[in-house]
Amino acid sequence: MTEQNKTLLRGARILGGEPQDVLIEGGTVAEIGQGLRAADAEVVETGGAVLLPGLVDLHTHLREPGREDSETVLTGTRAAAKGGYTAVHAMANTFPVADTAGVVEQVWRLGKEYGYCDVRPVGAVTVGLEGKQLAELGAMHDSAAEVRVFSDDGKCVDDAVIMRRALEYVKAFDGVVAQHAQEPRLTAGAQMNEGIVSAELGLQGWPAVAEESIIARDVLLAAHVGSRVHICHLSTAGSVEIVRWAKSKGWNVTAEVTPHHLLLTDELVRSYNPVYKVNPPLRTEADVMALREALADGTIDCVATDHAPHPHEDKDCEWGAAAMGMVGLETALSVVQHTMVDTGLLDWAQVADRMSFRPAAIGRLEGHGRPVSPGEPANLVLLDADYRGQVDPAGFASRSANTPYQGRELPGRVTHTWLRGRPTVVDSKLVGAAGAV
Amino acid sequence: MKRHLISAADLTRDDAVLILDTAEEMARFADRPIKKLPTLRGRTIVNLFFEDSTRTRISFEAAAKRLSADVINFSAKGSSVSKGESLKDTALTLEAMGADGVVIRHGDSGAPHRLATSGWIGGSVINAGDGTHEHPTQALLDAFTMRRRLVGEEGAALDGKRITIVGDILHSRVARSNVHLLSTLGAHVTLVAPPTLLPIGVDSWPCEVSYDLDAVLTKSDAVMMLRVQRERMNAAFFPTEREYARRYGLDGERMARMPEDAIVMHPGPMNRGMEITAEVADSPRCTAVEQVANGVSIRMAVMYLLLGGSEPALSRDDTARTEENN
Numbered sequence: 025m026t027e028q029n030k031t032l033l034r035g036a037r038i039l040g041g042e043p044q045d046v047l048i049e050g051g052t053v054a055e056i057g058q059g060l061r062a063a064d065a066e067v068v069e070t071g072g073a074v075l076l077p078g079l080v081d082l083h084t085h086l087r088e089p090g091r092e093d094s095e096t097v098l099t100g101t102r103a104a105a106k107g108g109y110t111a112v113h114a115m116a117n118t119f120p121v122a123d124t125a126g127v128v129e130q131v132w133r134l135g136k137e138y139g140y141c142d143v144r145p146v147g148a149v150t151v152g153l154e155g156k157q158l159a160e161l162g163a164m165h166d167s168a169a170e171v172r173v174f175s176d177d178g179k180c181v182d183d184a185v186i187m188r189r190a191l192e193y194v195k196a197f198d199g200v201v202a203q204h205a206q207e208p209r210l211t212a213g214a215q216m217n218e219g220i221v222s223a224e225l226g227l228q229g230w231p232a233v234a235e236e237s238i239i240a241r242d243v244l245l246a247a248h249v250g251s252r253v254h255i256c257h258l259s260t261a262g263s264v265e266i267v268r269w270a271k272s273k274g275w276n277v278t279a280e281v282t283p284h285h286l287l288l289t290d291e292l293v294r295s296y297n298p299v300y301k302v303n304p305p306l307r308t309e310a311d312v313m314a315l316r317e318a319l320a321d322g323t324i325d326c327v328a329t330d331h332a333p334h335p336h337e338d339k340d341c342e343w344g345a346a347a348m349g350m351v352g353l354e355t356a357l358s359v360v361q362h363t364m365v366d367t368g369l370l371d372w373a374q375v376a377d378r379m380s381f382r383p384a385a386i387g388r389l390e391g392h393g394r395p396v397s398p399g400e401p402a403n404l405v406l407l408d409a410d411y412r413g414q415v416d417p418a419g420f421a422s423r424s425a426n427t428p429y430q431g432r433e434l435p436g437r438v439t440h441t442w443l444r445g446r447p448t449v450v451d452s453k454l455v456g457a458a459g460a461v
Numbered sequence: 462m463k464r465h466l467i468s469a470a471d472l473t474r475d476d477a478v479l480i481l482d483t484a485e486e487m488a489r490f491a492d493r494p495i496k497k498l499p500t501l502r503g504r505t506i507v508n509l510f511f512e513d514s515t516r517t518r519i520s521f522e523a524a525a526k527r528l529s530a531d532v533i534n535f536s537a538k539g540s541s542v543s544k545g546e547s548l549k550d551t552a553l554t555l556e557a558m559g560a561d562g563v564v565i566r567h568g569d570s571g572a573p574h575r576l577a578t579s580g581w582i583g584g585s586v587i588n589a590g591d592g593t594h595e596h597p598t599q600a601l602l603d604a605f606t607m608r609r610r611l612v613g614e615e616g617a618a619l620d621g622k623r624i625t626i627v628g629d630i631l632h633s634r635v636a637r638s639n640v641h642l643l644s645t646l647g648a649h650v651t652l653v654a655p656p657t658l659l660p661i662g663v664d665s666w667p668c669e670v671s672y673d674l675d676a677v678l679t680k681s682d683a684v685m686m687l688r689v690q691r692e693r694m695n696a697a698f699f700p701t702e703r704e705y706a707r708r709y710g711l712d713g714e715r716m717a718r719m720p721e722d723a724i725v726m727h728p729g730p731m732n733r734g735m736e737i738t739a740e741v742a743d744s745p746r747c748t749a750v751e752q753v754a755n756g757v758s759i760r761m762a763v764m765y766l767l768l769g770g771s772e773p774a775l776s777r778d779d780t781a782r783t784e785e786n787n
Contacts, residue, residue, distance in 0.1 A: 215570075223662030224470075226570040226594030226637060231661070295578075296571030340579075342548050344569030344592070 030054075030065035031445070036075040036406065038396045040372025043072050048402040051445035055398055070406055073439060076376045078110025078403030079357065080383040080392050082173065082202070082280055083256060083328035085349070086112070086143070088131065090119025095333040095423050097134035100353070101141040103331070103422035105448035107353040108405035108438040109141055111384070111392045112331075116148040117178040123148035123159035125167035132169035140448050144389055147171040149190045149201060153179045158190060165197045172388040175202035177256055178303075180238060182208050187242060191251040198388060200278075202254040203242050205263070206304065210234035215344065217290040217305040225293060227343065230305045232260040239263050243270035243277050252276035254386055257330050259285045259304040261314035268323045278386050280328035281315050283359035284350055288312075288428055298339045298346030299428050302332070319378060320369040326383040329356045333424030351422050355415060357407060358434040365409075366435060372409075391444075402445035411437040421454060465577040465586040466763055469597040469641040474618060477646055481605050482615050483762035484755070490527070491758065498761075500769045501530035504561040509551070510589070511537040511567040516729065517589050520753070521564045524760035528769070533560070548572060552581035560584050562768050570594035570634075585767045593632045599728055600638035602759040604646055606752050607683050610724050620647035625677050627653040627709055628687030628736055629698075631660050635728045636687060640668050651677050655709065657698045658689075674709055678718050685726040686711050686736045706735055713740040724748050 029050065035043040038056070045060035046053060081104065087095035095103075097114070104112045114131050116122035122131060128145035135143025147164035151157045153176045164171040174194060181187045181203060190201050211234045216222050218229020239255055243266060246253035255267060258279045270277040284302065289309050292300045300306060318324040332349025339346055352359075360379065364370040370378065384393025394400040414433050417425035441449040448455060463471060472480070490496055506525040508518050518534065525532045535555070548567075555563060562585045565573045570592030577586040590596040604619060611622055624643050630636045630652050643650050650668035652659065663670055671677050678684065689709075691702060699705045711725060719725075725741055727749040733739050741747060 218661050220662040220665045223660035223665070224637070226592050226634060228593075229661060296574045337547065340547075340549055342567065342569045342572040342575050344572075345548070 030062050031442070031447070032060060032062050032065040032067045033075065033406070034067060034069050035072055036070040037072055038075045039376050040074050046075065046396070048404070048442060048445050051402055053396060053398055053400050053402050056396075068406070068440065074372050074407040074409050075396060076108070076372065076405050076407060077380040077394060077396055078392060078405055078441065078443065079108045079379045080387070080389060081109050081112040081329050081331070081353065082254075082326060082383045082387055083177070084112040084114055084331045084353065085117070085333065086114040086131065087118065087333060088134065089127070094335050097131060097143060098138050099421060099423040100331070100333070101135055101138055101143060102454055103351070103353040103420060104141040105441050105443070105454060106421045106438060106452070107355070108357050108407065108441055109353060110403040110405070110441065110443050111142040111144060111389055113173055113387055114143050114145045115177045116146050116175060117153060121148050121152050122146065123151050123153070125160065125163040125169070128164050128169040128171055129167050139443070140454070141443065142392065144173075144387060145169045145171055146173045146175050146177070146202065149174045149176045149181050150186060155179060155181055155183055155186060158186070158193065161190070161193055161199065162197065165199060172199055173202050173254070173386070174199055175204065175256065177202065177204045180204050180206040180208060182238070184241060184245070188245050188249060191246055191253060192249045195249075195251050200252050200254050200386060202256050203238065204256050205235045205238035205242070207234040207238050214305075216293050216301070217307050219290065219308060221290045221293055225296070227293070232262050232307070235260055235304060236262040236266060239266050243267070243275055246277060247273065247275040252278070255279040257282050257285065257304055257328065258315070258324060259307050259311065261311045264314050264318040264323055268318070271323065278325045279323070280326050280383070281319055281324045282330045283327060283352055283356045284428060285315055286312060286319070286363040287359055292428070296343045298341065298343050299350070299426055299430070301343060301346050301348050302350050303348040316363060316367070316369055319364065325386065326378050327356065327360055328383065329353050333422055334426050335424060339426050349426065351420070351424050351427050354420050354422060355427060355429050355434065357438060358436045359429070361409060361436040362434050402442050404442045405438055406440040408437045408439050409435065411435065413437065464767065466597050466767060467573050467577055467586065467588045468595050469600045469638040469645075472597070472642065472645060474645050477601070477604065477642060478616065478618055480601055480759065480762050480766060481608055483766060484605050484758040485615050487761040487765070488755070488758040491754070496527050497529055498527060499529050500765055501525065501528040504530045504768055505559055506530045506532050506562045506564060506764065507555050507560040508532065508534045509555065509563050509565045510535065511565070511572070512590070513538065514566055514590065516753070517566060520756045521589060521760050523757050525764060527757070528761055528764055530764070548576065549579070549581055552576055556582040556584070562587060562764060564589045566590045568592055587763060587767065590634055592634065594634050595638045596634040597638045597642070598756070598760055598763055599635050600642040601763070602752055602756040603639055603685065603726060603728070604642055605755045605759055606726065606748050607724070610748065611682050611722070618646040619643060622648040622682045623651070623680055624648045624683045624685065625651045625653055625681040626685045626687065627674060627711070629658045629689045629693065630654045630663065630687070631658045633687050639685070640666050644668060651681070653677055653709065655699055658693070675715065675718070678715055679720070681719060681723055683724045683726055684711065684719060685728070687728065688730065688732055689736050691732070691735070702735060710736050710738065711741050712738040716741050716744065716746065726752060728752065
């Protein structure tokens with residue numbers, strides 16, 4: 025370790041509270057108080073910036089191995105650090121699919137080697153994401169990558185028996201199945217949310233019921249076998265109602281929402297600009313409002329980015345030919361501030377809960393999602409919440425630029441991120457971390 | 462007029478009437494021994510067809526040639542497109558060749574919109590049918606045909622006319638364009654289809670919806686029968702062809718219950734025996750062939766107005782020159 029062994033943050037507002045000094049030493053939060061002194065510490069004058077625990081993403085597509093033209097573990101974790109994340113869960117739909125201990129260990133090891141952000145791979149539920157045969161879930165769990173979350177994300181585990189077995193099987197090691205809820209027959213060829221806009225645009229609809237029917241089935245299955253299930257990127261008001269009902273029964277159901285589903289609606293598809301093409305699709309204003317309310321009242325546990333990088337050519341085309349997905353790591357906190365904090369729906373302590381504590385708990389991820397208290401790991405993010413600026417993908421660390429927010433003014437800017445006390449972002453710029461672990 | 466024609470929804474009532482009136486002027490030339498006008502001499506129109514449609518392509522081709530434009534037909538089949546070239550690269554190629562207007566038919570809804578708004582090309586874009594979205598020149602030629610048959614007056618719209626569109630509304634770009642245009646022109650539109658062939662969200666459209674053809678027929682000035690693809694049966698949109706024909710097909714008996722002067726329309730190609738019987742298709746009340754002829758006049762009018770300027774279609778000079786050429 026170098027001279028950054030000790031760092032003193034002056035006047036940081038922990039979880040948005042009153043300004044205090046925070047001393048980071050040896051990878052942990054050493055001391056919190058007023059007027060702290062440490063002669064040999066690097067001092068950061070925070071100017072009253074908000075200090076949060078490092079964010080944890082349950083849903084990131086790092087694309088490596090296989091689609092390094094859109095993202096790599098290096099570029100994706102650099103983007104994560106810039107967005108204030110200290111841990112990401114890397115989705116399994118790579119080439120080859122992350123359905124063996126070998127692939128998940130490779131991804132995990134790359135993350136560790138680069139050192140920008142902890143990478144916890146998600147293991148595929150079924151071999152090749154084919155939905156037919158369970159992957160070796162236990163081997164992935166027991167591997168060095170310590171897989172706890174399993175998902176065929178991108179595809180739904182639509183076979184009820186396979187889903188039941190997966191839910192049952194992971195009970196042996198407290199794993200969780202994260203379901204991409206999409207009834208495939210109801211969504212064959214689907215291009216956007218089914219409703220008023222799709223009717224006018226002549227684009228094939230992706231009906232809300234295709235998501236809701238799978239969620240309804242899966243919460244019942246989870247209850248029946250006594251396992252826990254996590255719902256990926258919940259997008260409709262009806263899904264919220266089902267999850268709320270399941271939780272009222274005491275069933276072990278958790279759910280995530282993406283930043284883009286908290287802000288954008290299917291009206292944007294009228295431009296036919298494929299930057300708005302995403303799966304699940306952008307829904308209606310009523311859905312957006314229901315999702316915000318559900319995130320505020322805890323029905324939806326957490327925000328997950330579904331960061332889905334795509335190369336330029338896969339978006340610079342006609343709608344039908346375009347890939348589905350949006351990058352999100354570098355804008356997530358700003359979108360949450362805009363939609364949830366500036367609207368008064370969440371305070372910063374609750375943001376820490378929805379973007380750090382709860383996702384870490386769902387993923388059984390140790391060392392992350394911890395309170396900002398003496399003795400805790402110094403996984404921290406400092407946010408200039410007063411900043412306002414336009415989103416410019418030219419400044420992204422991600423290899424891809426498929427953001428729906430280009431040119432949009434959003435609040436908040438991550439100025440610093442620390443991973444176990446070591447800065448990965450300083451003054452909103454990445455600092456060399458490669459090789460340092 | 463705007464620079465492009467992408468959607469019938471973009472047309473104001475004045476735009477639409479101007480196109481219909483201009484088409485009347487164009488139609489008068491069709492009866493002359495020499496059908497050519499010099500208006501678009503030296504301009505290049507590209508027919509960019511990603512879907513096979515000989516009928517629509519030759520209609521646009523005839524229209525452009527009668528306006529003296531140079532016409533390039535670009536069919537995606539057997540071209541670089543079938544080797545994976547993107548729409549963008551195709552567009553850049555056409556731009557480099559100096560296309561003044563691009564007539565595009567594409568299987569993806571929104572492709573003409575992308576072409577017009579992406580900055581790939583500078584010329585005018587005319588939508589000749591995109592996916593299940595729109596087919597605005599078809600709606601214009603339908604409105605032209607209705608105005609001739611039901612109103613018979615230039616400068617007029619279709620106020621108060623009762624138009625019924627029957628069939629596969631869900632997958633029909635013709636229906637979408639017609640609902641926009643006909644309502645803009647003051648007509649009352651009713652869509653008739655089995656519920657499976659109506660889009661979710663149709664209740665927000667400026668029209669009525671009915672599942673019962675017989676109830677609507679007697680109150681229709683024009684009945685437009687849409688082609689129903691037999692393959693839809695396999696996707697459970699309806700049980701059998703015969704059941705569809707019985708409930709939603711137009712036969713002589715039903716036609717007899719229509720008001721005396723009411724017309725039967727069909728954008729073609731017809732599925733005789735499915736949505737329309739031969740007796741109806743071949744009757745004098747059916748305007749299917751007339752619609753084809755009117756299509757050339759409408760497309761001439763659209764190209765003229767988009768590419769030639771918005772002064773009257775035939776200036777005195779043009780008329781004089783044309784007569785000299787005679």
